[in-house]
Amino acid sequence: MSLATLPLSPSTRPTNPPDVAVQAVNATKIYGRGDTEVRALDGVSVAFQRGELTAIMGPSGSGKSTLMHCLAGLDTLSDGEVFLGDAAVGSLSEKALTALRRDRIGFVFQAFNLIPTLSAIENITLPLDLAGRTADKAWLQRVIATVGLEDRLTHRPSELSGGQQQRVAVARALAARPDVVFADEPTGNLDSRAGSEVLSFLRWAVREHGQTIIMVTHDPVAASYADRVVFLADGHLVDELRDPTADVVLSRMARLGK
Numbered sequence: 001m002s003l004a005t006l007p008l009s010p011s012t013r014p015t016n017p018p019d020v021a022v023q024a025v026n027a028t029k030i031y032g033r034g035d036t037e038v039r040a041l042d043g044v045s046v047a048f049q050r051g052e053l054t055a056i057m058g059p060s061g062s063g064k065s066t067l068m069h070c071l072a073g074l075d076t077l078s079d080g081e082v083f084l085g086d087a088a089v090g091s092l093s094e095k096a097l098t099a100l101r102r103d104r105i106g107f108v109f110q111a112f113n114l115i116p117t118l119s120a121i122e123n124i125t126l127p128l129d130l131a132g133r134t135a136d137k138a139w140l141q142r143v144i145a146t147v148g149l150e151d152r153l154t155h156r157p158s159e160l161s162g163g164q165q166q167r168v169a170v171a172r173a174l175a176a177r178p179d180v181v182f183a184d185e186p187t188g189n190l191d192s193r194a195g196s197e198v199l200s201f202l203r204w205a206v207r208e209h210g211q212t213i214i215m216v217t218h219d220p221v222a223a224s225y226a227d228r229v230v231f232l233a234d235g236h237l238v239d240e241l242r243d244p245t246a247d248v249v250l251s252r253m254a255r256l257g258k
Contacts (some may be wrong), residue, residue, distance in 0.1 A: 017196040020179050022071055023047035023211040027081035029066050040066040043080070048180075051210040053202060055223040056070035057249070058232035060258055065184065067232065068216045071252075072182045073101050084179065102131050106173030109201075110185040112165045114157040114172075120164075121153040125170045133176070140175055147171050147201050163194025170201050174211065181205070187222050199225040220249035231256060 029041040038109075041065045048054050048071075069075040072084055073089050082089040084104060088162045092100060106114075124144070128135050144150055147167040148239045157165050166186065173181045183202065187195030203225050205211035215226065223229050224246040231239040233256050240254060 002225050005250040008251075009025045011248055019050050020047045021050045022082065022084050022214070023080050024067065024071060024080065027070060027077050028079040028084065029063070029070060029075070030078040033134045037233045041070070041077070041080075042228040044082075044235070044237050046230055046237050048212065048214055049228075051206060052227040053213045053215065053225065055229045055244075056214065056216045056232065057223055057229055057253060059253075061234075064216050064232050066188040068214060070104055071099050071100050071214065072107065074118065077146045077230070089144075092236075096107075097107060099239060102127060103176070104179040106176065106178040108166075108169050108173045108181060108183040110171045110188040112157070112189075114165055114168060116157050119154050120160065123157070123168050124153075125177050127172065127176050131176070135175060136177070136192055139177065146204055148197075162193070163190055163197060166190055166198050167201065170198055174205055175210075177211075179212065181213045183212060183213060185217055186215060187217070189218065192221075195222065198231065204216040220246040220253065223249045232240065241254050 024046050024187065027041050028039065031038045031040060043181060044063070044067060056068060058064045066075065070077050070150040077090055084100065087100060087205070089097065089100070097112055115126065115241060125135055125140070128258065144153070147170060149164070149167055149171065152160060152164060157168070160168065170186070187198055199222055202213055202215070206213055206227070215222070217223055224244050226244060227242065229241045229244045230237060232253060237258065241248065
């Protein structure tokens with residue numbers, strides 16, 4: 001049995017193997033009480049390998065977005081723990097958690113989340129600027145070239161297409177070379193061509209530079225870019241698939257929807 005599926009007791013603090021970037025251990029998230037209680041996550045244990053693109057999929061209400069938000073430190077668990085490397089996320093102070101999200105995590109959101117008054121390059125370097133860090137110029141130039149934004153760096157978001165805005169968001173997430181990039185439906189607001197470009201950029205970061213990316217998606221085509229897909233249903237981890245194809249992912253999702 002692999003680490004990705006091994007059930008661990010809530011009291012067990014794992015010693016992370018060096019190839020594990022982030023993991024959830026018996027992750028439980030409960031909303032409401034009594035008759036209104038909803039278990040968005042119900043004892044999920046799953047590990048995500050360094051240098052891989054993993055897609056999280058499941059029917060609406062399966063807990064996939066909740067899991068990603070808890071993995072990224074954007075939400076707290078009711079029970080269990082999340083580990084980023086050897087850092088127990090739930091035990092961090094708010095100050096330490098803010099520093100962890102700033103220094104070790106990148107985010108790509110469906111709604112882009114760009115600052116409208118800043119240029120493309122200012123949006124890309126914003127996390128570094130907030131952290132008081134100097135960009136690695138060679139890496140930054142390579143990211144910008146790869147996402148094809150060299151001639152759009154002075155443009156504000158309103159002057160960019162949706163695909164270009166999402167490329168800015170991807171470049172921003174990669175600029176600081178974080179331990180993990182979380183992508184929440186990164187192609188949800190894009191047409192198929194722009195979506196394919198963004199997914200290709202994410203795949204490039206994994207293949208060429210060993211970036212770790214965890215992506216929530218409902219799209220079997222997007223999931224086919226991943227090394228691995230994990231499936232949730234009713235707050236439980238129910239299946240996983242390596243080297244996915246869109247057709248196989250669609251078939252698995254159809255079974256979960258029954």
